[in-house]
Amino acid sequence: MLLLAAAAGLAAAGQVLLKLGADGRQSLMDFVNVRIGAGLLLYGMGTLLWIAALAREPLVRVYAFTALSFVLVYLASVFLLHERLAPVAAIGVAFVLVGLYLIAG
Template sequence: MLFKVGATGRESLESFFNHWILSGLALYGLGTLLWIFALSRLPLTVVYPFTALTFVLVYLGGVLVLGEQTSLRAVSGVLLVMLGLYLISSAP
């Protein structure tokens, strides 16, 4: 979301170097470190499915924070992703 905010309305290469983009890059780096840590502790089949949660979080952030439009089809997709995560995480 920080990348979206930092990129909106920008046209020149220099304008992409702003605090929103730099903050997004810093958090992306932190997320990568946390991802590696999680992979070192848990099986890939447990950790990897939760990357699908980013689709849900980004969608919610776009709607709630950035005021983007939603639709019944999109909400249904989010619910299906959540159902899939539930089924994968509750599998024996």
Template sequence: MKAQLLLFAVLGSVLAALGQVSFKQGANGHIALADFVNMWIFTGLVLYGVGTLLWILALSAVPLTVLYPFAALTYVLVNVLAVVLLGERLTPRGLAGTALVLAGLFLVASSFEVNDAQP
């Protein structure tokens, strides 16, 4: 069960990253508040909302010290999506920083055992 909840946390991070990309698309070139009421912004809000629900579900049974490092996954995914979907460039320093965040996430996440037998 806890492994499934960790999957929910990962999906929540993916949805949050997609929400950020949607926000960027909806905000591009706009300055007036009324311009931010568009389908991209609405889509980003929905993605964030669903991601938040998955995150809360995961929080219901997984220790925060195990789960919270997965929030860093959102940072990595946003960088990847910005490059792939938006055509943005990642500098060598940005790439190195993203790799360090990913390495840190791996270290923290792999230091905990997910035991389905525990409540």
């Protein structure tokens, strides 16, 4: 479980850095920057941990943790990037967490 949580956290952090590195860029060369590089590195590290988890756990259990990545990216979008959280979306995130708990439990 700790391996999956770490993989989800790294993937989510990578996604946030990819967004920060891509925001406002237009030409292809603009996407070659430190934030994009760091985002790819973190996302890649998360993928390696994900593969390690696949070697130890059933796919049905591991795959459920993609939901955790979704929730972490959503929360980071709201709290770090100051994107707007719609009340109905917050309810959806809560349902996703409940589903993850039911599958992982």
